[in-house]
Amino acid sequence: MTGNTSRLAKRVKLADAHLITRMLEIADGLDDVIKLGRGDPDLDTPAHIVTAGQQALANGATHYTHPQGIAPLREAIARNIAAFGGADYAPDEIIVTPGGQQAMFIIALTLLDPGDEMIVPCPGYNPYGQAAELSDADVVKIPMGMETNFTLTAAMIEPHLTPRSKVLVLINPNNPTGSVTPPDEVRKIAELARKHDLIVISDEIYARLVFGNHRVQPVAALPGMRERTITLSGFSKAYAMTGWRVGYIAGPRELIVPMSEINHAFAISTAAVSQHAALAALTGPQDCVEEMRQIYEGRRRAICAGLDAMGMTYAEPQGAFYVYANVASLDLGIGAGAFCERLLAEGRVMIYPGTIYGDHTDDFVRMSMTQPVDRIRIAMQRMAAVVAGIRAERLQDAG
Template sequence: MTEEFHRIRRLPPYVFAEVNKAKASARARGEDIIDLGMGNPDTPTPSHIVQKLVETVADPRAHRYSVSRGIPGLRRALAGYYERRFNVGLDPETEVIATLGSKEGLANLAAAITSPGDTILVPNPSYPIHQFGFIIAGASVRSIPATPDEEMLRALERAVHHSVPKPTALIVNFPSNPTAYVADLDFYRELVAFARRHEIWIMSDLAYAEIYFGDRVPPSILEVPGAKDIAVEFTSLSKTYSMAGWRMGFAAGNPRLIAALTRIKSYLDYGAFTPIQVAAVAALSGPQDCVAEIRNIYRERRDVLIRGLHAAGWDVPSPEGSMFAWAPIPEKFREMGSVGFSKLLLKEAGVAVAPGLGFGEHGEGFVRIGLVENTQRLRQATRAIRHFMSAHNAAAPAPRRDPAVTDSVS
């Protein structure tokens, strides 16, 4: 009985473990580590949401088992959000389900619809659960390009014609974690047309719908006519309302997929704690000024980070959305790979980032930098990176100023 269990054998070693171990050791030695590696929001949850939680917790009836698919008021609130934000109508009874964060929903839907040996199409690089949720369920994953453009569409056509068996599902995630790519509605129209033509399910991860910085407001794939025939979309309150630890997410769209997820969840959980669900209603249906405020915080942080990295001689593209910058490893350090570079940056600059390899083999050559510290700490981080780059004679020529970074931030 020394062999690993079958499903565990299908999971590779956790790429982030080495960096996390080094980070923990540095902190144990008393070192000040600026942690930009994990996408963990540091801003407080808006007060009116917290107040609703506290108010509901005081009711003893709220401490009973809840409803696995979400209390009716919460499902109606999510449908109301889609109506206001995307002009998409949803039936709260058949087209909406609450999940314990979008990650749980994705993994359980994968388990519900996957047969061993199914082929699933997943962008590479991507958030780990996008591929490993299906790998755990017994599927085989075929990688496709992560860019929302013709390159991805051509790869999808090739995948249909050269995969055995034919793909059954496709995962997309825009604004993307980790790459920060943003898709437009025209791209989703082509994607929906492709999926309907080839009878392939689409699972869209829209967790960063409200974290965007330019004029391109991220759309929902469900805005495309006919999308609900083949698509389900996952959203989350984690980033929009700084509620990551509350674990409150949703799936919405195709009734058959929602029914499959509802059925499998009915065997696995009793839903989120009722006071959290009630507070989530307050988030979705209450004042929305906080959403713009949180977005502006991330915009300011993005500008500070990108300007500071450029000043250090590290040419990093300015993200249009999400709470991350997807940074190509400076040429001087490229041969050591993303894990080696992340460990060196942690050791010598005291800045933790996420190695791109952790998001798939095509993430190698990049690191993900989170906008998860205040502007003062980000300036401290970029100063440390500047000294690090200078010590290694690694600074590239100062890049041309990125117009996406505003002049208002010094």
Template structure:
């Protein structure tokens, strides 16, 4: 018979400063609130998650089933199976015209781990890390974990939220070790063109101590044409760590496979950290990822068609909502309107909307649509809606939002 044991509550004083200063992920917190409401029987439309609503393509699932039958159940090499790393090199050549060997590739348990490995490998306590804002929520927390100093560099809405080379030049100091960004960007959907990156690469080339962590996880979800990688600029290639993965392009969020491509010394450092923390990524997920790459881009292209259509649908509906200022995203699956025109207004229940968080809560309470406010992305005037939902859901959501926002006075 099991014995019930009552554990004394853990006092926060026993926890490390590292954990006490870390923010809980806002995207996960909002999703939790919307689940609570849904559990009470409310019909909530969840647009807070950064997750494709598609199933993983069948040929990838079949490869995972085969992996089990073929006996892929043992520990895997820490940086990933050699066949998978070779397939990643082939992809980088095919899609990005980048030459890498297996020694440059480290496969990890999601691109999130790849980012953490890279930051922990490069950043010493006190080093400055320039994070282009708006940014993906985990960047700043990972830098803090490495005891780096976060320097937020905000791209203006007039420039499609993109940081310019001149702004970067002005922000670099002798302590700057790394710059971090995503393109296509979560949360804004903006995409750096080859010319934008050429100008940024010129700045980086002038500062020998500066490295670039280029997060290209949304590479395939691009509505404006060719994807450009900053590692393509050969004079800084050895200082660029390109991060990519399978979660978004192949709808494989739950499988947890990401990777870096980098100079072999940096790749070895990432491997060393990973060897002490998680070891190699799940054997079955790696075999599935290998099949995904061998299948090329066709399944991703089908999903992108849907994301493109949904983006247009949402933009059209958002345009009809007075007070939302919604730039056109060039990629990823989000819209990121500026909502500051609602600050200071009052809801029918008397609540004053002081900021984007209040507005996000009002939209959840009144329209039953969940979204994420921009504070966690370094953009306190904005809120993020995911467009990775069925067309009818998006139509319904934006009809409800329009009706609710019209009640604010």
């Protein structure tokens, strides 16, 4: 079948080797690469959560569970949502999924028909667009920029609305930019959704990881929004549980029931051991979340200090664990994608270009706070050296 694409379904979008794949191949041939690319925390899952998983296995948590998840976990999720200012949900209005990413596809396949439009922020987390495409729906990208610190606004959205607009995605805090949508702006977006009868996917997976005085306003808690909002979150980021694969969807019963059937068809249920670990995450001590948030705060300062020293501008990192930096501000004569490849090959630092996340420019890069501060400082030194090398080349070429 080598080279024969005629057997592939039309929904398969073929492309050259993905940039991340190329970069991983480059990294395989290098020693001592500092990886500031992936959104996978380097921090370990807190010990009490791991212990709960081990005990669950010893007690026989090795079988299918209820398709929507074990009842104690769904009850704990409902309490947790309410405790952080969200809407009130019954346990049967929650689905535990094998990670938040699968939840995106379940939502899209349940809500979108061919020709429907899903409105997504750009840059934003790219699997939302993939989920819409697999549903044969159209993706409408709303470009964001530095002028709003890459914050999605109602004024940006409204000109893109059509009679086919059905689902609006709000990622708050945003991946890849780390911006937090102000509560007043969330209210304006909610008003727009009510006016145009939109369903909102409120992705709040980074909501526990915010800095300074920033605060995440849960969409479903706003007037008239519970019945038209799907809240998506999970345990990967706040509890460093990426490998456990536990996410969840919360929403009105009339939408959750059909979503549950699709989730059942995909996975039958989320791994039982992971669900018991997630239950321990919510019901156990929460100081681990604050400890990790403070670690990210220190790393954020280290990245920003290194960028400031280089004269590289960036969006204010208000939440999540990313810094979105502007390569174009260095005036190097190359785009963000080319810069990432050179930084990896010459500086042994891996970061990702914003084009991976749908950015309409090739100007920005995403840096993850997923290395200790001392490694981040070394990464910033290596980056400065690569920048100096590129500038020296340009001077030589100009001469």
